[in-house]
Amino acid sequence: MKLWKSLFIGCSLVAVSAGLAFADNGDTLKDVQAKGYIQVGVNGDLFGFGKADQKGVWKGLDVDTARAVAVAVFGDYKDRLRYTPLTAKTRFTALQSKEIDVLTRNCTQTLGRDTSLGLDFVQVNYYDGQGFMVPKALGVKNAKELGGATVCVLPGTTTEQNAADFFRSNNMEWKTVTIENTAELSQAFWAGRCDVLTSDASQLAGLRASAPKPEDYMILPEIISKEPLAPAVRHGDNQWKDIVNYAVLAMINAEELGITSANVDEMLQSKDPKIQRFLGVSPGNGAALGLDEKFAYNIIKQVGNYGEVFERNVGVNTPLGIERGLNALWTDGGLMYSPPFK
Amino acid sequence: MAETTHIEEIKPPVTDVGVIGWLRQHLFNGLFNSIATILILGFLVKVMPQFIQWALIDSVWFTSGQACHQAEGACWSVITQNIRFTVFGYFPYEHQWRPLVAMIILVGMLVYSREWSRWNKRLGYAWIFSLFVMGLLMKGGLFGLVPVESTKWSGLPLTLLLSFFGILASYPLGVVLALGRQSQMPIIKALCVVYIEMIRGVPLITMLFMSSVMFPLFLPEGVTIDKVLRAQAAIILFTAAYIAEVVRGGLQAMDRGQYEAAESLGLNYFQMMRMIILPQALKIVIPPTVGILISAFKDTSLVVIIALYDILNTTKSILSEPEWTGFSTEAYMFIAMIYYICCFSMSQYSRRIEKQLEYKHTPNQEEKPS
Numbered sequence: 001m002k003l004w005k006s007l008f009i010g011c012s013l014v015a016v017s018a019g020l021a022f023a024d025n026g027d028t029l030k031d032v033q034a035k036g037y038i039q040v041g042v043n044g045d046l047f048g049f050g051k052a053d054q055k056g057v058w059k060g061l062d063v064d065t066a067r068a069v070a071v072a073v074f075g076d077y078k079d080r081l082r083y084t085p086l087t088a089k090t091r092f093t094a095l096q097s098k099e100i101d102v103l104t105r106n107c108t109q110t111l112g113r114d115t116s117l118g119l120d121f122v123q124v125n126y127y128d129g130q131g132f133m134v135p136k137a138l139g140v141k142n143a144k145e146l147g148g149a150t151v152c153v154l155p156g157t158t159t160e161q162n163a164a165d166f167f168r169s170n171n172m173e174w175k176t177v178t179i180e181n182t183a184e185l186s187q188a189f190w191a192g193r194c195d196v197l198t199s200d201a202s203q204l205a206g207l208r209a210s211a212p213k214p215e216d217y218m219i220l221p222e223i224i225s226k227e228p229l230a231p232a233v234r235h236g237d238n239q240w241k242d243i244v245n246y247a248v249l250a251m252i253n254a255e256e257l258g259i260t261s262a263n264v265d266e267m268l269q270s271k272d273p274k275i276q277r278f279l280g281v282s283p284g285n286g287a288a289l290g291l292d293e294k295f296a297y298n299i300i301k302q303v304g305n306y307g308e309v310f311e312r313n314v315g316v317n318t319p320l321g322i323e324r325g326l327n328a329l330w331t332d333g334g335l336m337y338s339p340p341f342k
Numbered sequence: 343m344a345e346t347t348h349i350e351e352i353k354p355p356v357t358d359v360g361v362i363g364w365l366r367q368h369l370f371n372g373l374f375n376s377i378a379t380i381l382i383l384g385f386l387v388k389v390m391p392q393f394i395q396w397a398l399i400d401s402v403w404f405t406s407g408q409a410c411h412q413a414e415g416a417c418w419s420v421i422t423q424n425i426r427f428t429v430f431g432y433f434p435y436e437h438q439w440r441p442l443v444a445m446i447i448l449v450g451m452l453v454y455s456r457e458w459s460r461w462n463k464r465l466g467y468a469w470i471f472s473l474f475v476m477g478l479l480m481k482g483g484l485f486g487l488v489p490v491e492s493t494k495w496s497g498l499p500l501t502l503l504l505s506f507f508g509i510l511a512s513y514p515l516g517v518v519l520a521l522g523r524q525s526q527m528p529i530i531k532a533l534c535v536v537y538i539e540m541i542r543g544v545p546l547i548t549m550l551f552m553s554s555v556m557f558p559l560f561l562p563e564g565v566t567i568d569k570v571l572r573a574q575a576a577i578i579l580f581t582a583a584y585i586a587e588v589v590r591g592g593l594q595a596m597d598r599g600q601y602e603a604a605e606s607l608g609l610n611y612f613q614m615m616r617m618i619i620l621p622q623a624l625k626i627v628i629p630p631t632v633g634i635l636i637s638a639f640k641d642t643s644l645v646v647i648i649a650l651y652d653i654l655n656t657t658k659s660i661l662s663e664p665e666w667t668g669f670s671t672e673a674y675m676f677i678a679m680i681y682y683i684c685c686f687s688m689s690q691y692s693r694r695i696e697k698q699l700e701y702k703h704t705p706n707q708e709e710k711p712s
Contacts, residue, residue, distance in 0.1 A: 044649060045662040052659070054427045055435040056494075083432075084493060084569075087649045090555055097558030099566055183661040183670055190668070210667035212411065319664035 028101050028233070028240035029290060032073060037080050040066040041100040044085025045182070047206060048314040048322075049106050049126075058083055061313040062104040065125050065231055068247040068303045069102055072295040076302065088157055092117050095234055102244055103232040108158050113232075121230040122245035123252070125306075126314075127326040127335050129223035130162050131201040133208060136218050138195055143222040147172035152185050152194040154178070162225040163198050186210065200227055206320040243289055246341075250296040253278060253338035254305035256329055261304040264297060278341045285341055296341065306336060407665030420669040421676045424660045428676075431496025431656040437488060441499040444476040448502060456691060458698040492570045496651035498680070500570070504652065505639040505684075508577040512638070513631075515578065516585025517624070521615065523586065524593055534586070541583035546641050549576040554648035573645050581638040588630045592623035625699050632692035636685050653677060 400415025
């Protein structure tokens with residue numbers, strides 16, 4: 001039996017690597033235009049980023065990013081997107097096997113993923129980082145005091161690895177409780193099965209809000225990792241990568257230029273050459289990408305600028321209640337920065 | 343018992359009849375059983391009032407998630423407020439009557455088919471017709487029904503679909519494999535043995551991963567096979583291997599004389615199997631077969647890991663919403679109930695068919711294995 005199994009696995013691995021090596025990444029834009037819709041991989045269970053509401057309408061920052069891409073290509077997003085919920089394990093294969101055209105599923109960009117998985121990341125749409133939440137009763141004020149703690153963590157993600165790195169580099173003992181699902185993981189934490197819950201900072205705030213007694217818990221100030229979450233496309237299709245990249249950048253640039261979904265029509269009259277170029281009043285950008293000249297106008301009109309998208313999905317008035325922080329514009333001390341649209 | 347033979351009717355002692363008699367006979371017959379009864383009663387007395395307090399008295403039923411946090415007891419609102427997403431998942435909201443009707447047809451047909459005597463040609467046609475109607479309702483695209491791609495099938499319909507077709511297709515496949523394994527022809531035998539042992543050597547999760555992660559990479563450029571179909575195929579292939587081994591057990595349990603008698607009547611292999619061996623062998627193995635089918639039904643929940651939204655996963659999805667995080671106990675109890683109802687009906691169903699077959703000493707028409 002063992003022989004069969006190893007033979008089986010061996011053959012599969014060979015076939016997979018062969019498949020990767022010879023994958024032809026073709027012309028996604030033409031494919032997408034021919035079929036009339038974009039297949040997009042999303043999370044499915046991550047409130048604020050990718051999740052359907054009770055009527056099955058998709059919502060979230062990643063979903064709005066996908067909508068921006070659809071608007072850029074088709075001029076509108078209604079019925080132009082087919083969502084495929086993916087798990088952390090299936091997400092990259094789905095992209096490689098062309099089951100999806102673009103992956104907007106809170107994926108951390110890393111060198112390893114960028115090079116060996118046959119995919120390319122584009123502009124980051126959310127800068128996340130990993131933090132710790134502890135019960136106030138634990139009396140811990142910063143992460144360096146966590147030696148010997150039992151830590152609740154999701155398995156198989158970069159989160160687990162980061163936590164391990166953090167504890168090892170600080171010469172601290174630790175024990176893990178790994179549970180596959182965020183909701184159950186937090187349940188275990190509320191029930192006191194572990195002293196510390198570690199996850200992306202974007203998650204911690206929302207989880208804390210869902211605690212039986214939120215005031216009993218605090219999020220430690222340290223951020224122990226960089227988690228730039230970026231959409232991804234298949235490696236080797238440069239035009240498609242440009243389109244997805246500039247769809248995201250258009251939202252950031254619009255915020256920088258002060259264009260919102262509410263005032264975008266007035267802005268068409270603007271005398272500012274930057275705004276004229278951006279909105280396609282003076283043409284050039286659209287043709288360069290192989291898109292309609294109005295693509296940026298359409299994105300802002302229908303989806304909104306980055307600030308609007310952020311506030312709508314994860315901002316302070318949502319249950320997640322996240323401050324802009326690193327995700328503010330560079331002019332406000334954040335990292336969101338768009339190259340000029342010219 | 344012996345008292346009844348007396349001419350003068352003597353009533354049994356009061357401790358042997360009525361409530362006390364029943365108690366004595368069923369709960370306190372012997373030291374060990376008495377201790378067990380007392381322990382269980384003590385446990386129930388300790389636990390039940392709290393459970394009832396939590397589940398019924400202090401519970402809230404139709405509130406928002408925020409109100410639930412204030413409530414002392416169970417928050418059944420997590421089910422009532424999200425019932426449509428839990429049951430139908432991503433199926434377009436305004437068309438959710440379609441999977442509902444499809445499920446009602448399926449359950450109705452299953453209930454009607456519970457009597458063995460009703461299994462005839464007409465029922466077969468009725469099944470084909472209703473399967474067609476169910477497919478049409480789910481898929482749409484004809485008679486003015488809006489097409490719904492299979493990626494949007496989720497919730498209870500998906501669970502039922504995966505298990506129903508999984509069971510329907512894996513059973514005959516398993517029988518064929520079992521026959522192949524018994525075969526005299528070396529190549530067929532070897533193929534069946536390799537297949538059965540290989541599938542039984544890997545867990546279902548591996549099969550599902552293969553179907554969803556590796557298999558698409560083998561396909562030629564531009565060819566993609568529907569995700570639901572791939573998972574369905576994995577479940578069928580997996581279950582069939584287990585059925586095959588159970589059926590083989592049935593075949594081996596048959597007396598050699600049955601085979602010889604059939605051969606001496608001049609029946610060829612297929613006639614022998616169809617008329618003599620299989621009807622008996624399959625009947626013997628109904629209980630273990632149903633065991634496998636029930637576990638196959640429960641195994642469909644593993645499609646969670648390839649991000650298909652069966653009823654368990656739609657529930658998890660609801661629980662990941664900040665408003666409802668923390669009420670997983672209530673939600674999972676509801677799902678457990680649904681699974682229990684389905685599995686219990688399956689086992690009752692099979693026992694019924696088993697019984698009906700049992701009493702048929704002289705079947706005048708040959709029975710077709712289901």
